[in-house]
Each structure stands twice: as structure tokens, then as C-alpha cells.
Amino acid sequence: MSKIAYETETNATLLAPYKSSKTLGTRIGYGILYFILGVIAIVQVYPLVWLFLFSLKTNQEVFGMSPFAFPQDPQWGNYVKAWTAGHIDVYFFNSVIYTVVAVLITVILASFVTFAITRMYWKLSGLVLGLFMAGYMIPLHSTLIPLFNIFKSVNLIDNPISIILSYVAFNLPITIMILTGFYRTIPREIEEAAVMDGCSVHRIFFQITLPMTVPVLSTTVIINMIYNWNEFVFVNTFLSSDKWKTITVGVNNFVGQYLTDWGAIGATLMISIIPVLIAYFLLSDRIVEGIAAGSVKG
Numbered sequence: 001m002s003k004i005a006y007e008t009e010t011n012a013t014l015l016a017p018y019k020s021s022k023t024l025g026t027r028i029g030y031g032i033l034y035f036i037l038g039v040i041a042i043v044q045v046y047p048l049v050w051l052f053l054f055s056l057k058t059n060q061e062v063f064g065m066s067p068f069a070f071p072q073d074p075q076w077g078n079y080v081k082a083w084t085a086g087h088i089d090v091y092f093f094n095s096v097i098y099t100v101v102a103v104l105i106t107v108i109l110a111s112f113v114t115f116a117i118t119r120m121y122w123k124l125s126g127l128v129l130g131l132f133m134a135g136y137m138i139p140l141h142s143t144l145i146p147l148f149n150i151f152k153s154v155n156l157i158d159n160p161i162s163i164i165l166s167y168v169a170f171n172l173p174i175t176i177m178i179l180t181g182f183y184r185t186i187p188r189e190i191e192e193a194a195v196m197d198g199c200s201v202h203r204i205f206f207q208i209t210l211p212m213t214v215p216v217l218s219t220t221v222i223i224n225m226i227y228n229w230n231e232f233v234f235v236n237t238f239l240s241s242d243k244w245k246t247i248t249v250g251v252n253n254f255v256g257q258y259l260t261d262w263g264a265i266g267a268t269l270m271i272s273i274i275p276v277l278i279a280y281f282l283l284s285d286r287i288v289e290g291i292a293a294g295s296v297k298g
Contacts, residue, residue: 055266
């Protein structure tokens with residue numbers, strides 16, 4: 001046996017117990033980590049399970065049994081009652097329309113603004129960005145009376161346009177802030193090469209820059225969607241007709257002066273959660289890509 005082979009075999013023999021103990025320690029560490037993550041996942045998911053069970057109970061079961069008890073006779077009719085008698089179908093589709101329209105307008109406008117601020121050279125770009133970021137610090141409730149007076153003067157009270165405009169205005173700052181961090185990581189050489197090939201500013205934005213921002217756009221879409229879908233104050237302040245209200249306000253239909261239908265309220269809340277969960281599961285990979293892409297320079 002050669003000297004090199006002998007030394008290699010000797011080193012492998014000496015390191016075998018160390019590798020074995022290292023592998024055992026790694027497995028124990030991963031086991032503890034997976035256990036902790038599993039506990040956290042259960043804690044996070046359990047409220048959804050509890051709400052689902054709550055939506056299948058009667059008022060007697062809600063108040064007469066343990067809050068952790070399973071329903072004795074699942075009341076699937078609570079969902080039918082919520083969808084028909086509670087007019088949740090109308091509120092649900094109103095929420096979808098307001099959310100989709102507001103998200104599209106917000107993302108498009110924020111992309112225009114961010115491209116102009118980060119990729120074009122003009123003196124007031126920093127000031128404009130600062131004005132948008134200042135809007136992010138304005139408390140929502142402090143704007144209710146001024147917005148109500150403005151919408152009233154232009155006949156937009158009890159009009160869906162007032163809700164969409166409010167959503168867009170309050171979501172633009174956070175959307176621009178997220179997009180700005182990503183746009184500044186895009187190499188300018190790509191756009192310079194496009195200019196050398198004769199591309200106009202519009203083609204650079206729509207055919208080159210915008211497709212590159214799809215991951216971070218997915219992040220902004222889900223953030224905007226969650227805010228718009230769960231928003232309550234604007235709808236409750238600016239809309240009075242039942243035909244224009246959203247699902248978050250429609251929950252109040254089951255709260256009466258003498259009786260509250262808690263099972264129907266649970267069913268309504270469960271219905272309102274489903275679209276957000278579906279959107280998150282569909283865009284979850286893109287969201288992770290967008291967060292990771294925006295956090296790494298270059």
C-alpha cells in the first residue's frame with residue numbers, strides 16, 4: 001500500500017467518529033427545529049380551524065359549550081343563510097370589484113412613479129419621492145372628515161368611486177416604497193443597451209423594466225389586496241346603500257338589537273377569508289422571490 005493511500009485510510013478512520021457524531025448532532029438539531037416550526041404552524045393555523053368550527057354552531061352551542069368543543073350538529077345552513085338572507089353575495093362581489101380595480105390602478109400608477117423617480121434624471125425626483133413617503137405617515141382616521149367633505153362637494157358620497165380613490169391614495173406610498181427598493185437593484189446597463197438599439201422610454205418601461213419587476217409586483221399585489229379586502233372605515237363612512245357595501249360591513253347584518261346570529265357571522269368571516277388565502281397560495285412563490293430580490297443589491 002502506498003504512503004498516500006495509507007494516510008488517507010488512516011485519516012478516514014480517525015475522522016469517522018467525529019463525522020458520525022456531527023451527523024447525529026445535525027439530525028437532532030433539525031428535529032428540534034422542525035418540532036418548533038410545527039408548533040408555530042399549528043398555532044398559526046388553529047384560529048382558522050376554530051373559526052370554521054364556530055361557523056357551524058348554533059347560538060346555544062356558542063354560549064352553552066366550551067369554545068373549543070366541536071359542533072354537535074354542524075349547521076351548514078349558516079353558510080346558506082349568510083349568502084342569501086344576509087346578502088353576502090352582493091357584498092362579496094362588491095369587495096372583489098373594489099379590490100381588483102384599486103389594486104390594478106395602484107400597481108400601475110406606482111410603477112409609473114417609481115420608474116420616473118429611479119430611472120429618469122430630473123431635479124425634483126427626490127422631493128416627489130419624499131412627498132409620497134410623507135403620505136405614508138398620515139393617519140387614516142385624520143383624513144375621514146376632509147375626504148368626506150371633498151367627496152360630498154363632488155357628489156361622490158355613496159359612490160364606489162370614493163372607495164376606490166381612497167384605496168389607491170392610501171396604498172400608493174407603501175407600494176412605491178417597495179418598488180423603489182427593487183428598481184434600484186436593476187442594472188442600468190440593460191436600459192442603456194435598449195436605448196442604443198433605438199427603444200423609446202415607453203418601450204423600455206413596458207417591454208423591459210415592467211416584466212423584470214413581476215416578482216416584486218406580486219408582493220405589492222397581495223399587500224394591497226389584503227388591505228383593500230379587510231378595509232372597514234372608508235366603506236362604513238362613505239357608503240350608505242346596501243347595494244354598494246362590502247363584506248366587512250355586511251357582517252353587521254347579523255347583529256340585531258335583541259339577537260345576534262353568531263353562526264352566520266362566523267360563516268361570513270370564513271367566506272371573507274377564502275379569497276385572501278387563495279391569492280396568497282397562488283402568489284406565495286412570487287412573494288418570496290420579490291422579497292429576496294428587493295433585499296439583495298446587484
